[in-house]
Amino acid sequence: MKRKGKMRRIEKLLIDIVGQEHVSSDVSDLVAYERDDQFFLIPPHRPDVVVRPSTKEEIQAILRLANKYRVPVVPLASGINRKGLCIPSKGGIMLDLRRMNRILEINEEMMTATIEPAVSFGQLVNEVRKTGLRVITPWAPSTASVLANYMLRGIYGPATRYGTDHLISIEVVLPNGDLLQTGSLNTPTTNPKPYCNIVNGPDLCKLFQANPGTFGVLTKGTIRLYPMPEVMKPFMVAYPNYESMVKPAIELTIKDVVEACWTMTFTPSSLRTLTKGSHLESVSVQLAEAMGSEDFLTMWLYVAGERERAEKDEEIMRKIVAESGGTILPLPPESEEEMIKDEIWERTSVRGWKKGNLYGCSFYGVMKLAPTYYRVCRKLSFKYGFDEFHYEAVPVAPFHGQLSYNDPCILWDAGDPEQVRKMKKLHREIMKALLRTGIYGWFRPFPGVVDASELGKYGELWIAVKKLIDPNNIMNPGKPPLS
Amino acid sequence: MKLKDYLKELYHCFHCHLCNVGNWHELDEWVSICPTYAYFGFESFSAAGKIEIGRAFIQGKIKKPSSRMLQIIFGDLGCGACHSQCKDLTGLNIDHVEFFEELKTKLVEEGYGPLPKQADYARSIQRNHNPYWEKHEKRTSWLNSRIPKGGKIVYFVGCTSSYRTQEIARATVEILSASGVEFGIMDGEEWCCGSPLLRTGQRKLARDLAKHNLRALKDAGAEKVIFSCAGCYKTFKKDYPKLLGRTLDFEVLHTSEYFWNLIKEKKLRPRREEGIKVTYHDPCHLGRGTGLYDPPRQVLREIFGRYFVEMKRTKENAWCCGAGSGVKAALPDFAIWSATQRLEEAEKTGANILASTCPFCKRNLEDAEKKVKKGMEVRDLSELLSERLT
Ligand code: SF4
Numbered sequence A: 001m002k003r004k005g006k007m008r009r010i011e012k013l014l015i016d017i018v019g020q021e022h023v024s025s026d027v028s029d030l031v032a033y034e035r036d037d038q039f040f041l042i043p044p045h046r047p048d049v050v051v052r053p054s055t056k057e058e059i060q061a062i063l064r065l066a067n068k069y070r071v072p073v074v075p076l077a078s079g080i081n082r083k084g085l086c087i088p089s090k091g092g093i094m095l096d097l098r099r100m101n102r103i104l105e106i107n108e109e110m111m112t113a114t115i116e117p118a119v120s121f122g123q124l125v126n127e128v129r130k131t132g133l134r135v136i137t138p139w140a141p142s143t144a145s146v147l148a149n150y151m152l153r154g155i156y157g158p159a160t161r162y163g164t165d166h167l168i169s170i171e172v173v174l175p176n177g178d179l180l181q182t183g184s185l186n187t188p189t190t191n192p193k194p195y196c197n198i199v200n201g202p203d204l205c206k207l208f209q210a211n212p213g214t215f216g217v218l219t220k221g222t223i224r225l226y227p228m229p230e231v232m233k234p235f236m237v238a239y240p241n242y243e244s245m246v247k248p249a250i251e252l253t254i255k256d257v258v259e260a261c262w263t264m265t266f267t268p269s270s271l272r273t274l275t276k277g278s279h280l281e282s283v284s285v286q287l288a289e290a291m292g293s294e295d296f297l298t299m300w301l302y303v304a305g306e307r308e309r310a311e312k313d314e315e316i317m318r319k320i321v322a323e324s325g326g327t328i329l330p331l332p333p334e335s336e337e338e339m340i341k342d343e344i345w346e347r348t349s350v351r352g353w354k355k356g357n358l359y360g361c362s363f364y365g366v367m368k369l370a371p372t373y374y375r376v377c378r379k380l381s382f383k384y385g386f387d388e389f390h391y392e393a394v395p396v397a398p399f400h401g402q403l404s405y406n407d408p409c410i411l412w413d414a415g416d417p418e419q420v421r422k423m424k425k426l427h428r429e430i431m432k433a434l435l436r437t438g439i440y441g442w443f444r445p446f447p448g449v450v451d452a453s454e455l456g457k458y459g460e461l462w463i464a465v466k467k468l469i470d471p472n473n474i475m476n477p478g479k480p481p482l483s
Numbered sequence B: 001m002k003l004k005d006y007l008k009e010l011y012h013c014f015h016c017h018l019c020n021v022g023n024w025h026e027l028d029e030w031v032s033i034c035p036t037y038a039y040f041g042f043e044s045f046s047a048a049g050k051i052e053i054g055r056a057f058i059q060g061k062i063k064k065p066s067s068r069m070l071q072i073i074f075g076d077l078g079c080g081a082c083h084s085q086c087k088d089l090t091g092l093n094i095d096h097v098e099f100f101e102e103l104k105t106k107l108v109e110e111g112y113g114p115l116p117k118q119a120d121y122a123r124s125i126q127r128n129h130n131p132y133w134e135k136h137e138k139r140t141s142w143l144n145s146r147i148p149k150g151g152k153i154v155y156f157v158g159c160t161s162s163y164r165t166q167e168i169a170r171a172t173v174e175i176l177s178a179s180g181v182e183f184g185i186m187d188g189e190e191w192c193c194g195s196p197l198l199r200t201g202q203r204k205l206a207r208d209l210a211k212h213n214l215r216a217l218k219d220a221g222a223e224k225v226i227f228s229c230a231g232c233y234k235t236f237k238k239d240y241p242k243l244l245g246r247t248l249d250f251e252v253l254h255t256s257e258y259f260w261n262l263i264k265e266k267k268l269r270p271r272r273e274e275g276i277k278v279t280y281h282d283p284c285h286l287g288r289g290t291g292l293y294d295p296p297r298q299v300l301r302e303i304f305g306r307y308f309v310e311m312k313r314t315k316e317n318a319w320c321c322g323a324g325s326g327v328k329a330a331l332p333d334f335a336i337w338s339a340t341q342r343l344e345e346a347e348k349t350g351a352n353i354l355a356s357t358c359p360f361c362k363r364n365l366e367d368a369e370k371k372v373k374k375g376m377e378v379r380d381l382s383e384l385l386s387e388r389l390t
């Protein structure tokens, strides 16, 4: 009762800040946020109230209020709450930022864009294309927020050439309502600009990255744009085993002849499901039949750049592929077109959910170890009866340490309680097995995956920093570093 | 499928929000596609939000729906744009429109909803067999010539063209007469098809209407029934067989496909029109609802040739006019807003005429035009054709 009274008072104060039409505590507005696709690991929980601010001043006022009354705040940028990151496990205020979807600047000369948090990749690509520049888009639908994705370091189609670091500077409202800007905007000069991050001391933008709304609320950010290549050509190469695919992947990355290099494996059943309804459906069905119980191993490559360079790159790529025993597969024109569109502004990656749900346990590891990671995860997946298994490993720039993004994916059905039960166990086993095998670490600070208390001194410091910035633990409580 | 049977499948919505945006690979542009989400903004008004509301209701997590929930659910347009985006890419195997209708039906059964105006037109249907509180005896007041009753080919006029957009009924009759086809109408035996009821969860009364209409058409000896209303057409074609658990004894045709057949058979020879630019709005019930995209376009191309131009959002990616599922009656401001978006899109093509194939779309688009005065002529395909008969 006490809590209810407090929340009612807070709702009134929120209405004073943003207006009645942007606040709701009606259960029908709240249930939409209570669950995401990871509900089997992160139990559903509703916020007490949802508020939709449209300016940084409103966000400052909201955080001051929340901090005063010690009420949790969960920021949500474009609404694709995934893997438990935006589940308001302790209730409180759902800060839905979708009204903050303004593209503030596209600067062709500086090759940057300054945007608000709810600007989606699709929205940005739509505008940036007009300038001849390009946004680096993730292997996720373009409905995702650019800043949320860059803040949490996504995996991008062309990560092999462009890496994962596309954020220059940010503006963030701290839990006490103060406003912080990172990078060159702080330089005491006439008319400071947001285009540089490596000045004046440590890059504080990085401090806020990979903290899932636990350190503050982003209100804008400046990102890097890149030239749109004159030529873009996708290739699908088949290999007899993972080892034979890894060597050329490493060579292609070091020689920088492709912008994207995705080494992938598919069990026959996963191939069928993933290509259902796509241009590749009939080819895949034939392929799956021919495979028997063997996995289909393929490397997706994109040659891209100025025409002359792309032609040279293609020549080198073909040589490396031939020498490694790969077979370049003929691509139907529709598939080629779709692959190019996906590389520029992505839509079809959601096919991973064709079975209903997609389990992933993405991590960074050593590229040469990808075959081992793959075998370990595949074996466990089959042990629990999940035969729709798919694996991907991508060399990521800069490639020092043979940096590779890895993702063991399982297509499954979370509508089946028996599968849910098994999946919970499998998740723990996969994590343990991968740590035993030797990985760099987990892709993102997902709850149920990253636990700061297991990270030694680093974890302690991370928690201490969180406490310093957010002493009342109002920002997205229950998420790393404080689970 | 019963509402509770959807539960397992609803877990497969993973909030990707592809259903809020048109297919950008195909359109090469980033454009909204869900009118309720675009207008109201809250997650709950998106398809994903409505799915979560449905899930919570089935699970008993929402016991007594609030008036806000009723506004969200009964304010849904049932336009199906979300389904057209979701169905090929994701693993959510539901027909969103059917699910929303099932949810509405269950709510009504349990004594919640529909919205007051939607309940009001149901009362009118019960009393007058039309949702407009018009006298049933006046159903054929639009007629300016004598048409036989019944026969092998029957033109089912529908309530909106009988009482509100009578020019569509007259144009349809003119075209059918010009083609030399022998046809009849149902006079007083034609009752509301039940579409406004089905779309708002009022299924019981809709079933009674279906039974009446099918009996009357059978008695009239109908072998082919033609509809100028996209809503009536979808209701007969898709809903009646489900509602009554049997196939219909006659063929169901929309005027656009019937007209196109008549043109191909040279029974109609429309005059070519040069210089007037026309664009076409896909009614949701006709396009996404039944998959009829091409015949209206073929007729328009036949008349306007290269002056027929497409809007950005067409066919599966079409933007709803905002009138359907009792929304025009219940939430008129939102309905006009949605239609205004469409007018603006039509204007961008440089068209002088915005054509459609549904009296309800015409009415809402026309109301919006009166309000925003874009200078766009909103016409039904039948009018455009009847004015150009040779
Ligand atoms: S309804 Fe379909 S497209 Fe929309 S969020 Fe759910 S899964 Fe994605």
Ligand code: SF4
Pocket (backbone or CB within 6 Å): B033, B034, B035, B036, B037, B045, B046, B047, B050, B076, B077, B078, B079, B080, B081, B082, B083, B096, B097, B320
């Ligand atoms: S049916 Fe139309 S209005 Fe309703 S959620 Fe789907 S796209 Fe939106």
